Amino acid sequence: MSGRDVSGVGVEPSRLRPRDVLRVAGSGLRARPLRAVLSALGIAVGIAAMVAVVGISASSREQVNQQLDALGTNLLTVAPGTTLRGETAALPADSVDMVARIGPVTTVSATGTVPDAAVYRTDRIDSGQTNGLAVLAARPDLLETVAGTVAGGRWLDDALGSFPAVVLGSTAAERLGVTRTDGSVAVSLGGEWFTVVGVLDPVPLAPELDSAALVGWPVAASLLDFDGSPTVLYERSAESQVDAVRSVLPATVNPENPEEVTVSRPSDALAAQAATDETLTTLLLALGGVALLVGGIGVANTMVIAVLERRSEIGLRRALGATRAHIRRQFLGESVLLAALGGVGGALLGGAVTAAFAASRGWPPALPSWVLAGAAGATIVVGALAGAYPAARAARMSPTAALTAT
Amino acid sequence: MSEAVVELAGVVREYPGAPPVRALDGVDLRIGAGELVAIVGPSGSGKSTLLHVLGTLDRADAGTVRIDGHDVGALSDAQLSALRARRIGFVFQQFFLTPGVSALDNVADGLLYTGLSLRERRDRAHDGLAAVGLTHRETHRPNQLSGGERQRVAVARALAGSPSLLLADEPTGNLDTVAGRGVVDLLHELHRAGTTVVVITHDLDVARSLPRQVHLRDGRIERDAA
Numbered sequence: 001m002s003g004r005d006v007s008g009v010g011v012e013p014s015r016l017r018p019r020d021v022l023r024v025a026g027s028g029l030r031a032r033p034l035r036a037v038l039s040a041l042g043i044a045v046g047i048a049a050m051v052a053v054v055g056i057s058a059s060s061r062e063q064v065n066q067q068l069d070a071l072g073t074n075l076l077t078v079a080p081g082t083t084l085r086g087e088t089a090a091l092p093a094d095s096v097d098m099v100a101r102i103g104p105v106t107t108v109s110a111t112g113t114v115p116d117a118a119v120y121r122t123d124r125i126d127s128g129q130t131n132g133l134a135v136l137a138a139r140p141d142l143l144e145t146v147a148g149t150v151a152g153g154r155w156l157d158d159a160l161g162s163f164p165a166v167v168l169g170s171t172a173a174e175r176l177g178v179t180r181t182d183g184s185v186a187v188s189l190g191g192e193w194f195t196v197v198g199v200l201d202p203v204p205l206a207p208e209l210d211s212a213a214l215v216g217w218p219v220a221a222s223l224l225d226f227d228g229s230p231t232v233l234y235e236r237s238a239e240s241q242v243d244a245v246r247s248v249l250p251a252t253v254n255p256e257n258p259e260e261v262t263v264s265r266p267s268d269a270l271a272a273q274a275a276t277d278e279t280l281t282t283l284l285l286a287l288g289g290v291a292l293l294v295g296g297i298g299v300a301n302t303m304v305i306a307v308l309e310r311r312s313e314i315g316l317r318r319a320l321g322a323t324r325a326h327i328r329r330q331f332l333g334e335s336v337l338l339a340a341l342g343g344v345g346g347a348l349l350g351g352a353v354t355a356a357f358a359a360s361r362g363w364p365p366a367l368p369s370w371v372l373a374g375a376a377g378a379t380i381v382v383g384a385l386a387g388a389y390p391a392a393r394a395a396r397m398s399p400t401a402a403l404t405a406t
Numbered sequence: 407m408s409e410a411v412v413e414l415a416g417v418v419r420e421y422p423g424a425p426p427v428r429a430l431d432g433v434d435l436r437i438g439a440g441e442l443v444a445i446v447g448p449s450g451s452g453k454s455t456l457l458h459v460l461g462t463l464d465r466a467d468a469g470t471v472r473i474d475g476h477d478v479g480a481l482s483d484a485q486l487s488a489l490r491a492r493r494i495g496f497v498f499q500q501f502f503l504t505p506g507v508s509a510l511d512n513v514a515d516g517l518l519y520t521g522l523s524l525r526e527r528r529d530r531a532h533d534g535l536a537a538v539g540l541t542h543r544e545t546h547r548p549n550q551l552s553g554g555e556r557q558r559v560a561v562a563r564a565l566a567g568s569p570s571l572l573l574a575d576e577p578t579g580n581l582d583t584v585a586g587r588g589v590v591d592l593l594h595e596l597h598r599a600g601t602t603v604v605v606i607t608h609d610l611d612v613a614r615s616l617p618r619q620v621h622l623r624d625g626r627i628e629r630d631a632a
Contacts, residue, residue: 011476013484014491015521024518031506316502319463321491321519321567323484399463403498404454 016326025333028306029341036338039295039302043342043382044349046292047375051350052357053284055367059358062366064270071147071205073267074242078233078249081262091261093229095253096139102252104241109145110230111136111209114220117190119166119213121176125188133172134212135189136231137220145234146206153181153198161216164223166194169210173199189213190224205266206234295342296382303335303390307397314394315402328395335387336380343379347372409475411571411602412437412460416469419455419625429455430466431625437604439570442597444613445606447622453606454575456622460604461494461573462486474570491519495564499576501556503548509535509559510544516566527566534562538592554585561592565601572596574605578612590615 016024029036078099080091092098099108117135142148143155154160156167166189168178178185178196186193194215203209220226233253237245242265250258307314314327322330351367358365412435419430429452437443447453458464459471462478471478474493478486490496495516503512513531514524522530535541538558548556557577564572574593578586590612593603597617605616613619621629 011485011488011492012520014487014519016519017521017523020518020524023524027504027507312500312502313504315463316496316498317519318487319461319490319496320516320563321487321489323487323519325484326487326519400458403458403463 014321014323014326016322016329021326021329021333022337024330025337028310028330028334029337032306035302036341039298040338040342040345042295042298043292043339043379044295044346046288046290046295047343047346047379048349048353049288049291049346050285050378051347051367051371051375052353053281053288054371055350055354055365056357057278057281058366058368058371059354059361059363063358063361063363064273066364067204068267068270071267072236072239073265074236074239075146075205075266076235076237076242076246076249077206077264077266078235078253079262079264080231080254081260090229091231091233091253093227095233096230098252099233099235099249102237102245102248104237104245106236106238107141107145108233108235109139109142110233111138111142111212111214112217112220112226112229113137113231114190114215114224114226117224119172119176119190119194120188121178123188123191123193131175132211133175134208135220135224136209136212136214137217137224137226138167138214139217142214142234143200145236146203146209148203148206148209149201151199151201152179153196155198156214156216160197162218162222163216164189164192164194164219165197165216167198167200167214168196169200169212169214170202171210172213175211187213189215192223204270208232292378292382296339296386299335299338299342299383300386300390302338303331303387304393306334307331307390307394310394311397311402314397315399315404318399318402324395327397328391331391331394332384332387335391336383339379339383339386340376343375346379347375350375409439410436410472411439411441411474412604413472414459414466414469417459417466417471418468419452419459419464420467428625430459432469433625433627435620435627435630437602439602440597440600442593442603442617443605444616444619445604445622446608446610446613446619447628449608451622452625453608453622455625457573457575457604457606460571461496462489487519492567493570495567495569495572497557497560497564497572497574497577499579501548501560501580503556503559503563505548508545508547509540509551509555512548512559513562513566516563520567530566531562534566535559537565538562552585553581554588557581557585557589558592561589561596565596570602572601572603574603576607576609577605578607578609586612 096108096110099105114135114137119133119135138156140158176187181196181198183195185196187196221228246263249263250261254261354367355365414433414435417430417433421427421429445453445456459466462473476489510528510531513534514527517527535544538561540558543551543555577589597603607613618632620627
């Protein structure tokens with residue numbers, strides 16, 4: 001019996017097209033849609049958590065960047081600091097003019113603390129009960145220098161500076177319960193009545209103004225015993241000269257004791273605040289990773305059960321000519337597809353959460369593309385790992401055992 | 407005598423255990439191309455094991471098995487898969503149709519592991535369903551078909567690759583008499599068209615209606631009557 005040759009000539013090998021691997025894997029999932037959705041949900045939660053965490057922190061960073069772009073990063077504040085003996089130092093009365101004479105400086109303004117003055121809604125409140133609101137004398141160009149805006153009413157211009165008029169910072173207005181700025185509300189300030197003419201928006205670069213009641217420089221001197229020496233200088237210069245200006249500021253404002261002067265850059269504080277979120281982001285990202293791991297275990301579990309339940313299908317496929325590799329590919333494909341289903345759902349969910357959260361905070365939504373690429377990669381890896389063991393088990397199953405099991 | 411599709415010589419298949427069970431105990435069998443053969447015997451006689459060995463789903467522990475000229479013992483698992491994909495068709499008692507999938511696609515799946523495109527597979531499945539008289543049922547799903555129709559779909563699937571050997575394991579076992587007779591008639595029709603068909607059954611009536619009966623008992627061929 002010569003027969004046909006065993007090792008090739010006679011029979012063409014079994015073949016399963018890549019497209020058919022996908023079809024077969026997909027039909028396995030379609031056969032039990034609820035189970036597929038539920039086990040994909042685990043992956044979806046993990047991916048959604050990770051995408052949302054990165055998206056929200058990126059949106060927050062984007063918000064800070066946009067804010068800094070709008071506010072400028074060239075503002076420096078100068079405070080007198082403390083003397084060697086620990087007392088609060090004072091800036092010379094003419095320090096504003098001295099700073100203005102530094103070449104690259106474009107604007108300079110100042111506030112001065114009015115000592116022993118407090119602001120109350122009425123004059124019947126015990127003066128010992130302070131409310132943490134400062135009374136500051138402000139120069140007319142202050143608002144422009146710190147890039148502040150008026151929420152209602154008007155700012156203290158040159159004309160108003162000599163009259164008992166006050167502009168409240170946003171927090172101060174809230175605490176005093178002042179909403180009207182039409183001149184009908186007056187507050188008791190250092191024992192005198194001052195008419196509220198304006199309320200400010202929060203000032204990101206000078207948050208100390210938020211809890212202050214601002215009055216004109218001249219009226220502070222005439223009615224409130226203000227000595228006219230500035231407490232904080234606000235200065236802007238050309239962006240490229242900020243460092244140079246910073247180095248000469250202490251000696252300029254206080255030539256005798258330059259070491260007492262503290263100079264700071266408020267935009268740095270804003271940026272640093274955004275950076276401190278990083279630790280929390282990492283922690284949340286790790287939590288998302290744990291959720292993804294649990295989701296992966298769920299997928300593995302589903303696949304193990306699927307292999308046990310579908311023994312007769314495996315047997316039939318072997319009878320139809322599937323090789324072990326074809327069976328392995330089918331179940332591996334099913335597992336990856338299942339995880340990918342969760343990954344896509346999770347990415348959409350995470351994106352939606354990011355968009356909703358950013359919208360609620362008024363942030364620009366931002367989602368770096370590497371997050372989506374990372375999510376896709378993580379999904380495929382998780383699906384492949386989860387499916388590896390069940391697929392190998394399905395492939396190892398002997399065809400007769402698979403067929404006789406019912 | 408025509409070319410042999412099946413040639414078994416001294417085939418032994420033993421299942422481990424205490425004591426080991428000898429399901430096939432020295433079986434010699436030759437089935438020529440174009441034959442229609444019944445393998446008949448009571449349960450436990452080794453019919454199913456013989457079907458598995460003929461279908462290359464199981465290997466003999468001793469003896470030689472040649473299917474369509476190929477020495478099964480010398481083939482790798484992948485090569486056996488190729489043989490099943492292209493040379494052997496199976497029909498099972500439980501039909502094993504994929505639920506929720508149309509009759510056409512169930513038949514097309516008979517060609518899934520040949521590497522043909524889906525379009526080609528469906529074209530051939532269409533012809534296959536026509537051959538078993540089910541063109542009007544193409545889009546129906548298994549649960550919309552009667553038992554007899556399901557088994558005819560399964561036969562069409564087994565024939566989709568034009569196999570040299572069609573193995574039917576109790577094809578009428580889950581059917582009523584009328585539907586069973588319909589399937590047996592279909593097998594006769596295939597036989598007349600030249601297909602080699604081996605039917606495994608415990609039903610003597612079915613066996614008697616076929617041209618050749620191989621009686622199996624305790625793993626041995628008791629009688630081989632044409």
